[in-house]
Amino acid sequence: MLYSKVRYIQLPKVLRRLNQQLHFRTIQKQSSPVTTVVIRHTHAGNVGEEKVAAGGTFQIMGETYRADSWTNVTPKIISNIGKNLHNQQHHPLCLIKQRIINYFYANFTNRSENPIFAVFDNINPVVTTHQNFDSLLIPEDHPSRAKSDTYYVTKDQLLRSQTSAHQEELIIMGFDSFLAVGDVYRRDTIDATHYPVFHQMEGVRLFSESEVFKGVNDPTGLTLFEDTNQIKRTSDKQESHTLDAVKLLEYDLKNTLSSLAHHLFGEDIQYRWVDCYFPFTHPSWELEILYKDEWLEVLGCGIMEQKILLNAGAKNKIGWAFGLGLERLAMKLYQIPDIRLFWSNDSGFLNQFKVEDPETPIAYKPVSIYPQCTSDLSFWIPKDYTENDFYDLVRSVGGDIVEQVTLVDTFLHPKHQKTSHCYRIIYRHMEKTLTQKEVNDVHRQITQAAIDQLKIEPR
Ligand code: FA5
Numbered sequence: 001m002l003y004s005k006v007r008y009i010q011l012p013k014v015l016r017r018l019n020q021q022l023h024f025r026t027i028q029k030q031s032s033p034v035t036t037v038v039i040r041h042t043h044a045g046n047v048g049e050e051k052v053a054a055g056g057t058f059q060i061m062g063e064t065y066r067a068d069s070w071t072n073v074t075p076k077i078i079s080n081i082g083k084n085l086h087n088q089q090h091h092p093l094c095l096i097k098q099r100i101i102n103y104f105y106a107n108f109t110n111r112s113e114n115p116i117f118a119v120f121d122n123i124n125p126v127v128t129t130h131q132n133f134d135s136l137l138i139p140e141d142h143p144s145r146a147k148s149d150t151y152y153v154t155k156d157q158l159l160r161s162q163t164s165a166h167q168e169e170l171i172i173m174g175f176d177s178f179l180a181v182g183d184v185y186r187r188d189t190i191d192a193t194h195y196p197v198f199h200q201m202e203g204v205r206l207f208s209e210s211e212v213f214k215g216v217n218d219p220t221g222l223t224l225f226e227d228t229n230q231i232k233r234t235s236d237k238q239e240s241h242t243l244d245a246v247k248l249l250e251y252d253l254k255n256t257l258s259s260l261a262h263h264l265f266g267e268d269i270q271y272r273w274v275d276c277y278f279p280f281t282h283p284s285w286e287l288e289i290l291y292k293d294e295w296l297e298v299l300g301c302g303i304m305e306q307k308i309l310l311n312a313g314a315k316n317k318i319g320w321a322f323g324l325g326l327e328r329l330a331m332k333l334y335q336i337p338d339i340r341l342f343w344s345n346d347s348g349f350l351n352q353f354k355v356e357d358p359e360t361p362i363a364y365k366p367v368s369i370y371p372q373c374t375s376d377l378s379f380w381i382p383k384d385y386t387e388n389d390f391y392d393l394v395r396s397v398g399g400d401i402v403e404q405v406t407l408v409d410t411f412l413h414p415k416h417q418k419t420s421h422c423y424r425i426i427y428r429h430m431e432k433t434l435t436q437k438e439v440n441d442v443h444r445q446i447t448q449a450a451i452d453q454l455k456i457e458p459r
């Protein structure tokens with residue numbers, strides 16, 4: 001069952017005040033209308049041009065912004081905001097998000113067996129430079145702040161380039177364990193594994209002293225913090241942390257994430273840890289998994305910089321954080337060869353992920369590059385008719401050129417008390433463009449077979 005392990009969490013008071021900005025888990029139906037983005041230029045400029053002209057106004061998620069000299073969001077990029085692929089039911093990014101959440105819900109519970117991780121997946125992607133950079137101790141001259149790397153809405157607001165932008169605010173609100181999922185935007189090159197809009201999940205877990213040392217036989221004398229400020233930062237730890245505490249946290253972090261990799265990919269997954277650098281964690285690592293015989297980086301993580309916790313009012317705790325790329329994991333999990341496919345509206349792609357249980361194994365089969373051809377068939381159904389009989393018949397008569405069959409309409413005739421069904425059949429050949437005549441011929445054969453075998457009555 002969908003969301004078998006997902007439990008909803010009450011919206012605390014402090015969040016209710018912010019509910020414009022922050023919502024708990026929501027799932028959008030695939031068919032629900034996508035937020036319309038209106039780009040209105042009060043000054044010179046066309047919607048099709050590369051960026052919004054300075055002085056012009058434009059809207060993102062219903063909010064109006066006035067472009068300034070920093071604005072470099074393009075209408076094309078803005079058109080992706082609000083699509084929230086990670087919240088669209090049955091989208092592969094939503095399925096993998098649910099699988100990861102299920103893992104955290106099942107494995108991290110409190111004494112009443114309630115999940116300890118709070119989940120946020122609908123936070124507005126427009127954030128301030130404070131959220132995206134300052135709160136994470138990213139230096140003023142860091143390349144990621146440059147206009148060449150980031151999509152600025154205005155001088156002070158931008159499309160978040162990482163879900164880490166929400167660490168500080170969620171800790172300030174009092175959350176010790178949370179997952180924040182969302183679309184992120186970067187002025188990156190486009191290739192099979194890079195796209196300017198992608199989806200990340202942030203994970204943060206804070207620990208008190210007793211939590212860190214609870215597994216230790218005799219914790220006497222063990223502390224989270226050095227009692228002098230003279231201790232230097234080393235490659236293993238920050239100046240204020242004790243090595244004991246950091247080593248236990250490193251073990252917990254790596255164990256949490258490697259168990260997640262096993263949960264997603266099975267026991268045979270090959271992975272490795274690589275040392276790396278982030279301004280907001282130290283020490284820091286990346287997890288790479290073997291994908292098509294090459295190492296693919298799927299997440300960054302580390303021990304949170306203590307200054308972040310201090311600034312957010314959690315100075316007595318220490319914590320770990322990670323940020324993972326949902327697309328990269330989904331590509332490996334579902335064998336999706338190209339990151340661009342996640343944006344496909346093609347039913348041949350999307351229908352492969354229509355499963356009720358997100359844990360269902362799915363191996364993506366490439367969709368034909370040739371166009372689809374659609375034909376409807378309406379008929380009065382006989383007594384003891386079952387839909388599956390019709391689906392089987394269509395598959396056996398139409399063969400591989402039938403990509404999809406859906407019941408699009410049901411009608412009960414008030415006078416005759418007869419029911420009619422209308423089915424939409426999508427035809428597509430894997431190796432060529434079908435002609436209308438070829439489609440009509442097969443469609444006719446299907447209709448005839450349904451009359452003969454199922455005793456339907458065409459309308
Ligand atoms: C970050 O974004 C850090 N905020 C992660 C982090 C969080 C580190 C918390 C420490 C603590 P990075 O830029 O490496 O790190 O991106 C994280 C993941 O996002 C990558 O491992 C990758 O899976 C994914 N990713 C990055 N760039 C792209 C892209 N252009 N297209 C698709 N996925 C990407």
Ligand code: MG
Binds near residue numbers: 286297300
């Ligand atoms: Mg990286």
